[in-house]
Amino acid sequence: MPFGNYWQREEVMPLNQLEELQLKRLRWVVRHAYDNVPFYRRRMRELGVHPDDIRRREDIARLPFTTKEDLRANYPFGLMAVDRSELVRIHMSSGTSGKPKVVAYTERDLENWINMVARCLYMVGVRRGDVFQNMVSYTLFTGGLGFHYAGERIGAMVVPSGTGNTEKQLQYMLDFGTTVIHATPSYALRIKEVAEERGIDPKSLPLRIGCFGAEPWSDNTRKRLEDAFDIKAFDSYGLSEMNGPGVAFECEEQNGLHIWHDHYFVEVVDPETGEPLAEGERGELVLTPLTKEAMPLIRYRTGDVTYIMDYEKCSCGRTHPKIHRILGRVDDMIVVRGINVYPSQIEHVLMNIPEVGDHFQVLITRNGSLDEITVRVEMRDEIFTGELEDFRRIQGKVSKALQTELNIRVNVELVEKGTLERFEGKAKRVIDLREEL
Amino acid sequence: MPFGNYWQREEVMPLNQLEELQLKRLRWVVRHAYDNVPFYRRRMRELGVHPDDIRRREDIARLPFTTKEDLRANYPFGLMAVDRSELVRIHMSSGTSGKPKVVAYTERDLENWINMVARCLYMVGVRRGDVFQNMVSYTLFTGGLGFHYAGERIGAMVVPSGTGNTEKQLQYMLDFGTTVIHATPSYALRIKEVAEERGIDPKSLPLRIGCFGAEPWSDNTRKRLEDAFDIKAFDSYGLSEMNGPGVAFECEEQNGLHIWHDHYFVEVVDPETGEPLAEGERGELVLTPLTKEAMPLIRYRTGDVTYIMDYEKCSCGRTHPKIHRILGRVDDMIVVRGINVYPSQIEHVLMNIPEVGDHFQVLITRNGSLDEITVRVEMRDEIFTGELEDFRRIQGKVSKALQTELNIRVNVELVEKGTLERFEGKAKRVIDLREEL
Numbered sequence: 001m002p003f004g005n006y007w008q009r010e011e012v013m014p015l016n017q018l019e020e021l022q023l024k025r026l027r028w029v030v031r032h033a034y035d036n037v038p039f040y041r042r043r044m045r046e047l048g049v050h051p052d053d054i055r056r057r058e059d060i061a062r063l064p065f066t067t068k069e070d071l072r073a074n075y076p077f078g079l080m081a082v083d084r085s086e087l088v089r090i091h092m093s094s095g096t097s098g099k100p101k102v103v104a105y106t107e108r109d110l111e112n113w114i115n116m117v118a119r120c121l122y123m124v125g126v127r128r129g130d131v132f133q134n135m136v137s138y139t140l141f142t143g144g145l146g147f148h149y150a151g152e153r154i155g156a157m158v159v160p161s162g163t164g165n166t167e168k169q170l171q172y173m174l175d176f177g178t179t180v181i182h183a184t185p186s187y188a189l190r191i192k193e194v195a196e197e198r199g200i201d202p203k204s205l206p207l208r209i210g211c212f213g214a215e216p217w218s219d220n221t222r223k224r225l226e227d228a229f230d231i232k233a234f235d236s237y238g239l240s241e242m243n244g245p246g247v248a249f250e251c252e253e254q255n256g257l258h259i260w261h262d263h264y265f266v267e268v269v270d271p272e273t274g275e276p277l278a279e280g281e282r283g284e285l286v287l288t289p290l291t292k293e294a295m296p297l298i299r300y301r302t303g304d305v306t307y308i309m310d311y312e313k314c315s316c317g318r319t320h321p322k323i324h325r326i327l328g329r330v331d332d333m334i335v336v337r338g339i340n341v342y343p344s345q346i347e348h349v350l351m352n353i354p355e356v357g358d359h360f361q362v363l364i365t366r367n368g369s370l371d372e373i374t375v376r377v378e379m380r381d382e383i384f385t386g387e388l389e390d391f392r393r394i395q396g397k398v399s400k401a402l403q404t405e406l407n408i409r410v411n412v413e414l415v416e417k418g419t420l421e422r423f424e425g426k427a428k429r430v431i432d433l434r435e436e437l
Numbered sequence: 438m439p440f441g442n443y444w445q446r447e448e449v450m451p452l453n454q455l456e457e458l459q460l461k462r463l464r465w466v467v468r469h470a471y472d473n474v475p476f477y478r479r480r481m482r483e484l485g486v487h488p489d490d491i492r493r494r495e496d497i498a499r500l501p502f503t504t505k506e507d508l509r510a511n512y513p514f515g516l517m518a519v520d521r522s523e524l525v526r527i528h529m530s531s532g533t534s535g536k537p538k539v540v541a542y543t544e545r546d547l548e549n550w551i552n553m554v555a556r557c558l559y560m561v562g563v564r565r566g567d568v569f570q571n572m573v574s575y576t577l578f579t580g581g582l583g584f585h586y587a588g589e590r591i592g593a594m595v596v597p598s599g600t601g602n603t604e605k606q607l608q609y610m611l612d613f614g615t616t617v618i619h620a621t622p623s624y625a626l627r628i629k630e631v632a633e634e635r636g637i638d639p640k641s642l643p644l645r646i647g648c649f650g651a652e653p654w655s656d657n658t659r660k661r662l663e664d665a666f667d668i669k670a671f672d673s674y675g676l677s678e679m680n681g682p683g684v685a686f687e688c689e690e691q692n693g694l695h696i697w698h699d700h701y702f703v704e705v706v707d708p709e710t711g712e713p714l715a716e717g718e719r720g721e722l723v724l725t726p727l728t729k730e731a732m733p734l735i736r737y738r739t740g741d742v743t744y745i746m747d748y749e750k751c752s753c754g755r756t757h758p759k760i761h762r763i764l765g766r767v768d769d770m771i772v773v774r775g776i777n778v779y780p781s782q783i784e785h786v787l788m789n790i791p792e793v794g795d796h797f798q799v800l801i802t803r804n805g806s807l808d809e810i811t812v813r814v815e816m817r818d819e820i821f822t823g824e825l826e827d828f829r830r831i832q833g834k835v836s837k838a839l840q841t842e843l844n845i846r847v848n849v850e851l852v853e854k855g856t857l858e859r860f861e862g863k864a865k866r867v868i869d870l871r872e873e874l
Contacts (some may be wrong), residue, residue, distance in 0.1 A: 076612045085566035087594040090613060107592070116785075129522035138575035139599030145585075155544070156522040162576035175513045176527065 007122035007154075008115060010262045011318045015311070018261050018319060019057060025263055025290035026052050030063065032294040036081035039074060040064070040298060060265060060288065061276055065299045068101060071241065076102040078190065081296050092140040103142075103240050106293040110149075116260055117150030117214050120181075123316070124209055124234045124252065125421035128155035131176050131206075135183040136214065137163050137425060142244025143214060147182045156180065163187075163424045166194045173205055180209040182236070185217040185225060186427035189358040192228045193422075203230040208416035211236050213245060216326050216344040217427045220351030222254070224358065235325050241285055241300055248323055256309045256322030262292050266323070267299070268308055271330045279308045284330050303330045305342070332391070334430065335362060338372045343430050349405045350377055355394045357381075361419045364432045371434065375402060381417050413423040444559035444591075445552060448700045448755045452748070455698050455756060456494060462727035464491050467500065470733040473518035477501075477735060497702060498713055502736045507540060508678065513539040529577040530677040539675050540579075543730040547586075553697050554587030554683035558563050558617075558758060560753070561646055561689065565592035568613050568643075572620040573651065574600050574862060579681025580651060584619045587683065593617065595796050600624075600861045603631045610642055617646040619673070620663060622654040623864035626795040629665045630859075640667040648673050650682060652863045653781040657788030659691070661795065671715065678737055678872045679724055685760055693746045693759030700728050703760070704736070705745055708767045712759055715744045721767050722760065740767045742779070771801060771867065773808045776845050778820050780867050786842045787814055792831045794818075796857045801869045808871065811837060811848040818854050 002008045031051040033040040043064040045052065053059060061331030071079065080087070089105040090341075105113065111322070126132065132151040138144035138160060151158040159176055161169055170191060172178065181188065188210060195202045207229050213236030225233045237257055238245035247264060248257035259266055265288040268277045277283040285302045309322040343362060350356045356379035365372050377398060395412050402410040421428075440446045450458070468488040471479040480501040481487065491843055492498060508516065517524070525543040542550065563569065568607040569588040575581035575597060588595040591643075598609055607628060609615065617624065625647060632639045644666050650673030662670045675682035682703060685694035696703055702725040705714045722739045746759040765779030772778075780799060786791050794815035802809050814835060832849050839847040 084568075084594065085592075088589050088592055088595045090594060104594070110589075131521075138581070139597045144575070145597065148582075152525050152547075155522075155525055157521065157541070159527045159529060160576045160582065 002122060006120040007215060010260075011123075011258075011320065013262070013319055015319050015321075016243065017343060021262055022265055022290060023057050025262070026057070026060060027051065029288065029290050029292070029296045030054050030298065032081055032293070033298055037079055037296070039070070039079060040296075042350065049129060057265075063288075063298050065274060065286070065301055066297045067301050068241075068303070071101040071297075072099045075099045077104070079295050079297070080104060082106055082294055087294055090140070091142045091145075091240055091244065093142070101240065102292040103243075105243070107241065109294050110294055112263060112291050113146065113243040114149045114153050116243065116263060118153045119125065119260065120236065120246055120249035121147075121150055121154055121156075121211070121353065122285060123249060123258070123318070124211065124232070125152055126151070126156055126180050126209060129203070130154075130156040130179045130209075131159065132156040132180045132182070132261055133159040133161050133169070133176070133178040135163060135169055135181055135187060142238070143182075146244035146246060147211070148239070148354075151180075166190055166424075170194055170198070170200070172201075173207065177206045179206055180211070182211040182213075184214045184423070184426060185212040185221050185233075186215065186423050187425070188212060188225055188229075189221075190422050190424070192225075193358070202204045202228050205229060207231050211249075213237060216328055216332075216347075218323075218344055218348035218351055220348055223349055226385050237304075237323075237326060239302060239304075241297060242303075243292070247287070249314040250325075251314060251318060253315055256324055258314070258316075258318050258320045259323050261320045265290055266308065266321070268306065268323075269292075269301075269343065270325060271305075277307075279310060282307045282327065285326075304328075305330060305333070314409045319422060332430070334362075334373070334432070336373055339406070341373070341406050341408065345405055346375060346402065347429075349401045350375070350398070353394075353398060353401060355380055356398065356414055357417050358424070360429065361420050364430070364434055366434045371410065372411060373406075374413060376413045376415055376420065378417050378420055379414050438551055439559065442754070444556040448556060448560075448695075448757065450699070451755055452756050452758075458699055459702055459727060460494050462699070463497060463725065464488065465492070465868075466725065466727050466729070466733045467491050468612060469518055469730070469737065470735055474516055474733070476507070476516060476676060477733075479687070494702075497704065497736065498723075500735050502711060502723070502738055503734045504679075504738050507738065508538040509536045512536045514541070516732050516734070517541060519543055519731055524731055527577070528579045528582075528677055528681065530579070538677065540680075541731045542680070546680065546729055546731050549700060549728050550583065550680040550683060551586045551590050553585050553680070553700060555573070555590045556697065557673065557683050558584075558587055558591055558593075558648070560686060560755070561648065561669070562590055563588065563593055563617050563646060566594065567591075567593040567616045567646075568597040568616040569593040569617045569619070570598050570606070570610060570613070572598055572600060572618055572624060579677045581676070582617075583675070583681035583683060584648070588617075603627055603861075604635075607631055607637070608636070610644065611637075614643045616643055617648070618644060619648040619650075621651045621672075621860070621863055622649040622658050623652065623796075623860050624862070625649060625662055625666075626658075627859050627861070630795070637713035639665050642666060644668050647671065648675060648686075651747045653765055653769075653779075653784075655781060655785035655788055656762075657785055661788055661805075674741075674760075674763060676739060676741075678734060678739075679726055680729070684724070687762075688751060688753040688755060690752055693761055695751070695753075695755050695757045696760050698757045701726055703745065703758070705743065705760075707736075708742075714744075716747060719744045719764065722763075741765075742770070769867065771810070771869070773801065773810055773845060776843070778810070778843050778845065782842055783812060783839065784866075786810070786838045787835070790831075790835060790838060792817060793835065794854050796859070797866065798857050799867045801871055802870045809844075809848060810845065813852055813857065815854050815857055816851050 087104045093101045136143040177362040203378040210233040234250040238247040248259035267286040305327045357380045361376040363374040400414045524541045573580040647670040671687040674685040685696035704723040705720040708721040742764045794817045798813040800811040837850045
C-alpha cells in the first residue's frame with residue numbers, strides 16, 4: 001500500500017537509520033550465508049573472517065567477493081541457503097558463454113522483489129488506471145515477470161506482450177491506450193521507426209512514461225526517446241543475481257538512480273585490485289543483497305561500471321543514495337592502443353549529433369599491429385540532403401566529435417537509414433574482429 | 438490454504454448447496470452484465486428477458502448466447518463491465534482468423550483464477566517441494582501465467598521455462614529435478630523423442646505428474662505418455678474467455694474432468710439448434726462464468742464438443758460434476774461424404790496400434806466430387822522390420838481399425854519416423870485441401 005507519494009515508508013527513512021538497518025541486515029545475511037552455504041563458510045575461513053567480525057559497516061571489506069564464475073561453478077543449486085522445498089521460483093541468466101547462472105527465490109524474496117520494482121514504477125508515476133505494456137522477454141529472464149508482478153501490485157492494467165512482433169506491439173499500444181512501456185531503449189527506437197513507417201506520429205500515442213533498461217544508454221538517447229514519443233524516459237537497473245530489475249531506478253529528477261539501500265549494500269571497487277573506491281570514483285559496482293533468503297550473495301561483482309553520486313537529499317524526498325547511470329561493463333570496455341573506450345561514450349557522442357540516426361555499430365579491427373575503431377552510423381533521412389559535400393561535412397563532424405570524447409582517431413562510415421541490424425532485446429553494438437586474426 | 442486433501446473447501450460442497458450457490462451467482466452475474474454492459478442489455482431486451490426473470494436454474498435457457506464473433510466485434514473493451522481502472526491484466530487469444538479476442542481481469546478475477554488452477558494442481562498431487570516446469574507460452578496466452586501463479590501459490594518451485602528449445606528444456610528437467618510438467622501432449626512426445634536421441638530413458642527422469650492441455654488427446658495417448666515417462670498424465674481444460682486454464686481438470690480417477698461449478702454454469706447444447714441437451718448427450722459446451730467481474734460472458738459458446746457425465750459422487754470426494762474429455766471442436770469436425778469425423782477419433786485409433794509412432798497427419802482432399810481422407814502415420818522403428826510384407830500388414834491393420842471407428846474408408850500412408858512436422862504448441866494435425874479447388 002502506498003505511503004503518500006511513496007510506495008513504501010522505507011523510501012524516506014533517514015539515512016542514518018538506513019545505515020543502521022544495513023548493518024543489522026548485513027550481519028544477518030553474512031551469518032545466514034556462513035551457516036547455510038558451505039561455499040561461503042569455506043571462503044570466509046580461508047580469509048580468516050567470521051560473521052561475528054562484522055561489527056561496523058566498513059567491515060564488509062573483510063568479506064570475500066562472489067563472481068559470476070562462482071555462480072556458474074555452483075550450478076544449479078550450490079549457493080542456495082535454504083531447503084529446496086522453500087524455493088518457489090527459478091530464473092536464469094544466459095550470460096555470454098558457458099553454463100547459465102541460476103537464481104532462486106523464496107516466497108519472502110519474491111515479496112521483497114515485487115515491492116522493490118513497485119517502488120520504482122510508483123516513483124516515476126505509474127498508478128492504478130495506467131496501461132502498462134511490458135515489452136520484454138517473460139519466462140526465465142527476470143525482466144518480464146519482475147515488472148509484470150510489480151505493475152499488477154500497483155493496480156495498473158498489465159499487458160504482458162513480451163518481445164517481438166513490433167507491428168502487433170504498436171497495434172496493442174493503440175488499441176489498449178498504453179500509457180507506460182518497459183523495453184530496451186533500442187527496441188523503443190525500433191517501435192518509433194515502425195510507427196513512422198505506418199504513418200503514425202509516435203507523439204500521438206497516449207504514452208507518457210517509458211522505463212528502459214537491460215542495456216546502457218545515454219542522456220542523448222533519452223532526449224531522443226522523450227522527443228519522439230513525448231514521454232518521460234527513466235533508466236532502470238537490475239540484474240538476475242540481485243533478484244532482477246528493481247535494484248536502482250531514476251526518480252523524476254532523472255539525475256542518477258536511487259539504489260534501495262535497505263535491500264542492497266553498495267560498494268564501488270577498483271576492478272583490477274578489488275580495493276574500495278571513494279564516492280565519485282568510477283569503478284565496478286559490488287552489491288550485497290541484504291534480505292535474500294534463497295541465495296545470499298556476498299559482495300557480488302556485477303561487472304557494471306558506475307560511481308556513487310554525492311549524497312544530497314534528493315528533491316523527490318527519497319533518502320536512498322544514488323549511483324550514476326551505468327557507464328558500461330567491465331568486460332565491454334574496449335582497450336584500443338592503450339586507451340579505454342566504453343561503447344556508451346560513443347553512443348553519447350552520436351546521439352548528440354542531429355544528422356545521425358538512431359542506430360550505429362562499432363567495429364574493431366587490427367591493421368597490422370595497429371587496432372582501429374570504425375563506427376558505422378545511420379543517417380537521418382530528413383536531414384541529409386544527399387549531396388556529396390553534405391556527406392563529407394557530416395562525416396567530418398562525427399569523426400571530430402568522437403575524437404574529442406575518446407582521445408583517439410576513429411573511422412566513420414555513414415550508411416543509409418535501415419542498413420544496420422535492429423534488435424528486439426539487448427542491442428549488440430560492438431563487433432570485435434581482432435580475435436579472428 | 439489447503440483444506441485437507443483439497444485446495445479449497447468449496448470442492449466438497451454438497452451438490453444441492455453448490456446448485457443453490459450457482460443460482461445465486463447466476464442472478465448476480467446476469468444483473469451485473471445487464472447493468473454494466475450495453476451489449477447484454479440490448480440482447481436481453483431483444484429476447485424480452487430481464488435479470489429478474491432468472492428465478493430457477495432452468496431459466497438460464499432464456500438468456501442470449503455469446504459467441505466468439507461477439508468478442509471480436511466488441512474488440513477490445515466493448516464487453517467490459519467495470520471501469521478500465523479496475524482492470525489489472527489483459528490476455529489475448531489469437532484464434533483462427535480475424536481480430537484477436539481480448540480478455541481482462543480485475544484483481545478479484547485473478548484471485549479466483551489462481552485458486553481454480555491451484556485446485557487442479559493440488560487435486561493431482563502437486564505440493565510444496567515439487568519442481569514444476571511450465572512448458573507453455575507465457576505473455577498474452579493464458580496457459581503460461583495461469584499455471585505459473587497457481588504453482589507458485591501452492592508453493593512448488595516454478596521453472597517458467599516457456600516453449601521452445603527442447604534440448605534445454607530437457608536439460609532443465611535433469612538439472613532441477615523436475616517432478617511436474619505442463620505442456621501440450623504433442624510437445625511431451627517431442628521431449629520423449631529428444632531424450633531418446635540423447636540416450637536418456639525418459640523413465641529415468643524424476644517426473645511424476647504431467648498436466649496436458651490446449652489440444653484434444655485420447656486415452657491411448659495418455660497410456661503412451663504415462664508409459665514413456667512413468668508418470669500419471671492428467672487432462673487440463675480451459676479457455677481464455679473463461680479466465681484460461683483451470684475450468685475443468687481430471688482427478689486421480691482419470692475418468693472425466695471436474696468442472697468448477699461454483700465458478701461456471703455448465704450447459705451442453707445442440708450446436709445446430711442451440712437447444713439444451715440432457716446429461717450424456719454429446720454437444721457443444723456452453724459456459725457462463727459466475728464470478729467474473731471484468732468481463733461477464735453469458736452462455737458462452739465454447740465450440741468444444743463433450744457431454745456431461747452421469748452424476749455419481751467421485752471417489753476423490755469432490756462434488757463438482759464432470760464433463761467427458763473434449764471430443765473435438767465444433768469447427769474441427771470434418772464432414773466427409775456426409776459423415777462427421779473428429780480428429781480425436783483418428784488419434785484414439787492410431788495410438789492404440791503398437792506399430793504406429795507418436796505422430797500423424799490427416800489430409801482431406803477432393804477427388805472429382807468425392808472427398809477423401811488420407812492419414813499419414815509415422816511408424817515405430819523398434820517394431821517395424823522393414824520387410825514389405827510387414828509394411829502391408831501394418832497398413833491393412835491401421836486402415837481396418839480406422840474404418841471400423843469412422844464408418845468410412847480411409848487411405849493410409851506409412852512414413853518413416855521423423856518425417857512429419859513436430860509442434861511445440863498446439864499440434865496442427867488436419868490439413869484440409871478441399872478449399873483450394
